[in-house]
Amino acid sequence: MDKSESFALGLSGLLLAVFIIAILYAQFARNIEIPTCITDVEPFTTDTLFQVGEDEYELHMIARMWAFQPSEITLPVGSKVHLYVTSPDIIHGFKIENKNVNLMAVPQAINYISVTFDEEGDYFFACHEFCGAAHHAMAGRIIITADDEAQATGGQP
Numbered sequence: 001m002d003k004s005e006s007f008a009l010g011l012s013g014l015l016l017a018v019f020i021i022a023i024l025y026a027q028f029a030r031n032i033e034i035p036t037c038i039t040d041v042e043p044f045t046t047d048t049l050f051q052v053g054e055d056e057y058e059l060h061m062i063a064r065m066w067a068f069q070p071s072e073i074t075l076p077v078g079s080k081v082h083l084y085v086t087s088p089d090i091i092h093g094f095k096i097e098n099k100n101v102n103l104m105a106v107p108q109a110i111n112y113i114s115v116t117f118d119e120e121g122d123y124f125f126a127c128h129e130f131c132g133a134a135h136h137a138m139a140g141r142i143i144i145t146a147d148d149e150a151q152a153t154g155g156q157p
């Protein structure tokens with residue numbers, strides 16, 4: 001093997017190790033959740049929101065040309081949301097403003113992350129992958145309310 005090939009191979013191995021260590025550091029030392037891609041189940045075809053525990057919800061979000069289903073969700077403050085995102089057509093993106101949530105919506109796959117909303121307010125989300133003519137219209141919001149009377153809404157029950 002040529003000396004330059006050995007150098008390139010060694011450098012590639014070193015960079016790979018650095019990237020793996022960076023991911024492990026983010027997950028365990030910084031407690032940043034890494035999104036998970038689920039490919040072994042058939043993706044859901046309806047948007048749903050349901051309660052799975054006290055202040056804990058599961059949200060099935062569909063990104064399609066060119067809207068999110070549901071596009072508006074209301075939840076009580078302190079809610080932990082298990083967020084599953086998929087697409088029935090082409091690749092879209094799903095990013096929640098002011099939250100560490102940035103997922104791809106991929107046909108035939110489901111991406112997952114959990115997110116907790118500790119502060120009241122409107123959290124806007126949008127598609128961040130250019131997906132066609134009405135890409136700019138793909139947006140919505142999650143309303144986090146401290147109103148005890150408010151019901152969790154969004155999607156089909």
Ligand SMILES: [Cu+2]
Nearest residue numbers: 127129131135
């Ligand atoms: Cu888009």
